Amino acid sequence: MRIVAQPDRCVGAGQCVLVDPEAFDQDDKDGTVIVVRPRPESEAEIARAKEAVNVCPGRTLSLSVED
Amino acid sequence: MATPVISLERTDPYHPPAAHLEILRSDAPISRVQLPDGRRLWALTRHEDVRAMLADPRFSSDRRDPRHPSHTPYVGPDHRQQLIEMDPPEHTQLRRSVVGEFTVQRLAAWRPRIQQIVDESIDAMLAGPAEVDLVEALSLPVPSKVISELLGVPYTDHDFFQDNSAEFVRADSTPEQKKAAIGNLQGYIAGLVQEKVKSPGEDLLSRQIAAGTELEELQALGFLLLIAGHETTANMISLSVATLLDKREHLAALREDPQLTVGAVEELLRYFSIAEIGAARLATADIEIGGVLIQAGEGVMGLTNTANRDPLVFPEPDEIDFTRMARNHLAFGFGPHQCLGQNLARLELEIVLATLVRRIPGLRLAVPFDEIPFKEKGPNYGVFELKVAW
Ligand code: HEM
Ligand code: SF4
Numbered sequence: 001m002r003i004v005a006q007p008d009r010c011v012g013a014g015q016c017v018l019v020d021p022e023a024f025d026q027d028d029k030d031g032t033v034i035v036v037r038p039r040p041e042s043e044a045e046i047a048r049a050k051e052a053v054n055v056c057p058g059r060t061l062s063l064s065v066e067d
Numbered sequence: 068m069a070t071p072v073i074s075l076e077r078t079d080p081y082h083p084p085a086a087h088l089e090i091l092r093s094d095a096p097i098s099r100v101q102l103p104d105g106r107r108l109w110a111l112t113r114h115e116d117v118r119a120m121l122a123d124p125r126f127s128s129d130r131r132d133p134r135h136p137s138h139t140p141y142v143g144p145d146h147r148q149q150l151i152e153m154d155p156p157e158h159t160q161l162r163r164s165v166v167g168e169f170t171v172q173r174l175a176a177w178r179p180r181i182q183q184i185v186d187e188s189i190d191a192m193l194a195g196p197a198e199v200d201l202v203e204a205l206s207l208p209v210p211s212k213v214i215s216e217l218l219g220v221p222y223t224d225h226d227f228f229q230d231n232s233a234e235f236v237r238a239d240s241t242p243e244q245k246k247a248a249i250g251n252l253q254g255y256i257a258g259l260v261q262e263k264v265k266s267p268g269e270d271l272l273s274r275q276i277a278a279g280t281e282l283e284e285l286q287a288l289g290f291l292l293l294i295a296g297h298e299t300t301a302n303m304i305s306l307s308v309a310t311l312l313d314k315r316e317h318l319a320a321l322r323e324d325p326q327l328t329v330g331a332v333e334e335l336l337r338y339f340s341i342a343e344i345g346a347a348r349l350a351t352a353d354i355e356i357g358g359v360l361i362q363a364g365e366g367v368m369g370l371t372n373t374a375n376r377d378p379l380v381f382p383e384p385d386e387i388d389f390t391r392m393a394r395n396h397l398a399f400g401f402g403p404h405q406c407l408g409q410n411l412a413r414l415e416l417e418i419v420l421a422t423l424v425r426r427i428p429g430l431r432l433a434v435p436f437d438e439i440p441f442k443e444k445g446p447n448y449g450v451f452e453l454k455v456a457w
Contacts, residue, residue: 012166012167025172028170028173030163
């Protein structure tokens with residue numbers, strides 16, 4: 001499973017960082033998302049990735065199950 | 068059937084208007100309604116529908132169109148659009164230029180300074196008589212001082228800044244007084260920007276100037292930052308404290324486990340959802356939302372306070388539950404305009420609540436809860452005055 005981001009949609013609200021600061025960070029200049037840990041492993045990490053996808057106001061994030 | 072008239076006015080301090088909740092529970096959670104002043108629009112009440120609408124930029128924020136539900140006759144043709152009333156691509160560009168100042172990481176660096184500001188306000192409270200209006204003593208000054216420092220307002224001007232911004236949130240100030248206060252603040256910001264051009268400092272305005280932001284744009288942005296986060300944050304502080312002092316089991320829970328504060332802030336934001344008209348838009352195309360076709364030129368309003376009580380998303384929605392950790396509430400909106408200052412507001416709320424609970428254990432309401440003057444007419448829900456004692 002992999003976290004996919006489309007930074008051009010990102011509104012920089014940082015909700016993803018609040019949900020999981022180990023998986024997400026924001027660019028210092030324009031606030032857009034940086035996925036620092038794209039592959040959630042444990043169940044807790046996967047749950048947090050799903051929550052981040054759900055709360056993201058820019059509909060920027062998704063989970064890809066293929067790779 | 069006649070279009071139902073709905074009022075945005077609250078009748079119960081803890082709940083959105085009953086008529087809004089009825090729409091949510093009815094078989095037409097997206098309904099045509101009429102506001103008391105005759106404006107017709109679509110009311111959206113389900114969480115999923117409000118999110119879908121707010122995430123779709125074809126629902127416009129541009130209030131210059133008279134059909135927009137938030138249209139106000141502007142002062143003049145030279146009106147400069149604020150960030151909050153822009154659509155992409157202009158909106159995206161301006162927002163990207165400033166949102167870097169408000170990232171979770173950048174704001175975390177402000178924690179110690181915000182703590183100091185809160186402590187100073189509480190020191191002042193404790194030094195005086197053991198009964199105060201919390202709105203004046205804490206709720207208004209804290210966000211005002213914090214945003215002043217962020218923008219780079221010199222310390223000596225803080226009082227001027229605070230007095231003028233308090234003027235247009237006071238219950239008894241006249242429209243003329245409000246207008247004068249807005250004029251004072253706009254004039255002040257314009258001067259401050261000029262000052263920063265001459266002698267830049269380590270602050271938001273100076274960094275924006277260095278990055279090449281147009282000066283007029285920056286004045287408008289500075290003004291918006293100043294007002295957007297002042298009354299809103301103050302209202303949330305006051306409502307949160309009033310709730311803790313009324314429903315003391317929640318206060319006890321926070322005292323027992325201060326770690327709950329983060330969850331408490333999130334839950335209180337959801338529960339009150341104070342920005343009553345924050346999610347008004349104008350459809351610029353025919354768009355289907357939740358099985359209903361909304362036509363180009365029609366106004367819509369996402370009733371976020373009601374959507375935040377949607378039982379499909381928040382089980383037992385009328386219960387206050389600090390352990391819910393439901394971050395998907397709509398108190399800060401959704402989509403491209405979602406509150407720019409939300410993480411600053413969260414930080415301020417968390418620090419204020421934790422510090423009050425810790426430092427003034429005997430805090431109590433000095434008037435019965437029912438007698439608190441609530442701002443039930445909006446446009447931001449809150450309280451005008453909150454007498455507390457200890
Ligand atoms: C508890 C406090 C607050 C609440 C409830 C709140 C609520 C909101 C809401 C609902 C919106 C979206 C409006 C829309 O969709 O048209 C918004 C936008 C905005 N807020 Fe806040 N806000 C708060 C605090 C702050 C603070 C502290 C600041 C600044 C320091 C701030 C600055 C802004 C700005 C600049 C926008 C416009 C963003 C854009 O259009 O891209 N707010 N706020
Ligand atoms: S939550 Fe979404 S919009 Fe916000 S910073 Fe993260 S990816 Fe961007």
